[in-house]
Amino acid sequence: MNTGTKWIIYLQDLTELAYFKGEIRRCNYTVSWLDEDGNEHMQYLAVRGPVETKINYIQKAGISVDTPNHSLNILMTKTPEALKYFRRYSKFYLQGIEEEDKNICWRVEANDSISMPGILQVIAVEYFANETKDDMDNSLVNGLVMKPVDPNKEAGTGNLIQGETFIKPKVEYSYFYRGKETAQWTIEGNAPVQIVSQTNKKVTLKWISNYHGQFVLKHGNDSSKTIVAESLF
Numbered sequence: 001m002n003t004g005t006k007w008i009i010y011l012q013d014l015t016e017l018a019y020f021k022g023e024i025r026r027c028n029y030t031v032s033w034l035d036e037d038g039n040e041h042m043q044y045l046a047v048r049g050p051v052e053t054k055i056n057y058i059q060k061a062g063i064s065v066d067t068p069n070h071s072l073n074i075l076m077t078k079t080p081e082a083l084k085y086f087r088r089y090s091k092f093y094l095q096g097i098e099e100e101d102k103n104i105c106w107r108v109e110a111n112d113s114i115s116m117p118g119i120l121q122v123i124a125v126e127y128f129a130n131e132t133k134d135d136m137d138n139s140l141v142n143g144l145v146m147k148p149v150d151p152n153k154e155a156g157t158g159n160l161i162q163g164e165t166f167i168k169p170k171v172e173y174s175y176f177y178r179g180k181e182t183a184q185w186t187i188e189g190n191a192p193v194q195i196v197s198q199t200n201k202k203v204t205l206k207w208i209s210n211y212h213g214q215f216v217l218k219h220g221n222d223s224s225k226t227i228v229a230e231s232l233f
Contacts, residue, residue: 006044010075010119025075030095032140033085036148040140043082046075047094050126068126072106078120080115086111086122093129093139103136105129132152151214151226161217162223169229172196174204175217183220191215 025046031044049172050070057066076082086092090108107127113120127138135143150165163175177200185203187193192209205217207229216229 008044008046008075008077008119009097010046010116011078012117019192028096031076031092032095032138033090033092034140035081035085041081041085043076043079045094048073048200063084068128070126071109072122072124074122074124076120076122078118078124083113084122091127091134091141092124093134093141095139103129103139105134148175148230152230160223161219163225163227167225169207169210169231172206174202174203175225176220177201177203177223179219179223181220183223186218188216188218188224 003187007024009022009024015021027044027046029045029047030042031045032040034040034151049072052069052071054069055066056069057064058122059065076086086108087111088108092106093103094218104167105127106124108122109125110123111120115121130141133142133145142181148166152165154209160203161175161177162178166171167173182200185195185198187205191213192207193215194206194208196204196206203217203219207213209229212229212231214226216224216226218224
């Protein structure tokens, strides 16, 4: 405690009831990530690597291109949040490293949550950073991606009409009316929306344009829901 360092116990030898012997590794790094609700989580990491002794490359038409091949072996505490995020192909940045090594992106190749109780072991390889979506200053994947605001939540409408708020063009979506009124489904305005089929309780529609936009789906005069058509990409 007097050194201010963090350590992780990854092997225990229960030789006595009063104490145990164990193998420990020093945690010199931290990692932060965002869950599906946008909440940020942080953990201390014990990291080993990279150990590669050569560069992988591909050559085509006389041009040689290097491919990232550094790998890391990581030990971290097994928590529900870590298990949910650190799956194959998840990206992350190490934090607390030297300034000249900052903003190296890593991608999970495999994980092991079985071998050591309470420990999640992660094997990661060097990957490509995304400066458009990732917060490079805070080393946070998708830190610059803004979660779209649900227009129905702000307006307090759409409670009786259930279905997706954010849709993609050229895809059919179904919406259900949970009230008791008998009425027709209508689209407010001149939005490029095609109603494929409808009954009093259900309507199936499709945004037929390639560009994004939004429209209001109405059931009678009292129930409405704002729907946002996103880009194809």
